Amino acid sequence: YYGRRRLKNLCLLLLSLLILLILYYRRHDSKRETAPAIPIHVETRTAASPPVSLKRPGILSTIEFSNSPYLELNLFSSNTIPVLVLSRACNIEVRDAIRRTWGFHRSYRDNSLRLKIFFLVGTDDLLTERIRMEQNIFDDVIQVSIPDMYSFIAYKELSAMLWVRSYLPSHSFYLKTEDDVIINMKILVNDFLPIIESVYKQNIIIGWFGTEHRVPRGNYQKFVNAMIPPSSGNINYAMSLLYAMTATAADRIMETLQDIELIEYPGDPFVTGILRDVAKVQISNLATMTDKFQYSVANEPCQTAFSKNLNLLICTSSLHTGSPKSMPEYFDAWNVLIGET
Template identity: 25%
Template sequence: MATNSALNKTWSCDPHKRHPNFTSCPQCFRPATAQVASSIKEIGNLDHFIPDKQPGIFTPKLEIVERLITEYLITPQLKCPYLLVLQLSVLNRRVDRDLIRNTWGSVAKTQTWPGRNINADVKVVFVIARQASEEPNKQNKTNRNQTHQEQIQSEADLHNDILYLDMIDSYRNLTLKLLSAFKWVRDNCPCLSFVLKVDFDTFVNVPLLLDALLYSESRLEFSILGMIYTGRSRVNRGGKWKVDKSLYPMANFPEYASGCGYVVSMKALSKILDIIPHYKMFPVEDAFITGVMRRVAGFKLFSPGRLFTHYLDKSWQKCQMFHDRKVLGLTVRRQMIQEIWDSFVKDSCS
């Protein structure tokens, strides 16, 4: 049942139709676009945060040490957008996926937004993988997997936005899951411009994000854009976020983007995929991809400051989205996503 979409192309790419309003309708950009673009600052290598940096730590090996997942149980049939949104999901989070589909993610289907211009094509893809069964009986495990497969296939048939990887889903596999999704994207749509990785509990001001990317496209051509941790980020040697010294020996991570949402340019994404077979990955996905891999690949890191939020930022208000003072926000409760969306629909926020 697995398919290799690198051999059976599912995307068509026309770079001349990705952002038709960029030159024909400059006045269509949000008034806040220039201000957002001016807030985007480059973050250099802050080596004083990793004083125990070891020689060769950011150098790929000659041999192949990692392989990404290239077998897919379900793939979407989509045309190539300007921006592709990847949301790492799990099988039993249908409610969360539907919430995104019915709010900010609806732009992927309609290419419209209440009261706003959408100046480039955008698509949303939910990335899932098989759940590890806890059933000791092999037959029960098989039946359970078949039920999951049928349920997700039905959802995929209805929405055409599921990428189902043939791998076991777990936090320890999160880096592998996202990088494997990146590989599928490059194999099937190499001419898109940007990929947004976003968590399920995050609201995305899509019109403002698109305008900011279009406005700053040449500057962000080889980069990652996100809320950057520039302080000392300690490496955990135990618990959920455990990283063994054999995988990363230093006590602190280099500067990196918050995992709730960051934008990767296609050029940077491609460079990561070229290098990753020769570098041992670890499970803290954001620190690895936007921190370590950025050092290895040499692309730029940009921060829009408080325009993007992170998991410690619980103080921002929903009306900041409506008034274009926030591009991406991690919500503290599920209802907040619907409330923000309703403010756009009603064209008012209080």
């Protein structure tokens, strides 16, 4: 009898201890859950607004920009020349190669001149986060609300004009190129820039003009030929790989867009050809200065092309023909150019 009673008391004691432990831990967890959280301050930055809010007539009214939140526009003085590089959102490695070669942010003319590269990319839903991360690391990627398709090249080129005139309104001209281009910076700074600097107040575009200087666009070229057949007359437009445009010319072209709601023509002939002609923008043709300015388009590796020709201003990498492995070419060509500078 006494043995059963002691066992019963022992069981009751153990049960009481178990209940106390459960109550203790429940109370402890309740305090932990209701304890006020310590606020964590996270610094966030928003992209700067354009210094000048331009009137956006016609098709320009639908264009929106997304800049890097770390882009300090007030740091770019008038002796900094903007270079707008049209790039596809997926060409992340190519942009990195350009930053580390010809697009490296350095000074020229005894520190009196700088060139600043800006990459203008279109929208790609699959790459939104990667582009945002690239913008957070670098201050040179501008995303525009235009699909990354050849059919929208005209919109992209007009976006470059609009961005420069909105965000860098005090700059008198800008250069436009593409991410499949490797530039000889020695010739650009010493020979090309003095030409545009001498006419920066004029209403003018400087580049290669003429039928023999048109860049083939693969299957897209069929669309170009269909929309603008030879019988329609000779439309004099700039080769898209590189040209310079003054602020006055850009303003005239954008003003001409006020009655245009849809662009049906291909980019190259429309912007620097049809639209330029209607806006009465003058041209300066580099094709008349072959002793100073030459180019190579998909002929041979740029490393070889620059080695053979000291007057070569630009050369296209294999990205121009669609190669996904073009990045090493930028470094190979740059090593040759460094030896020439």
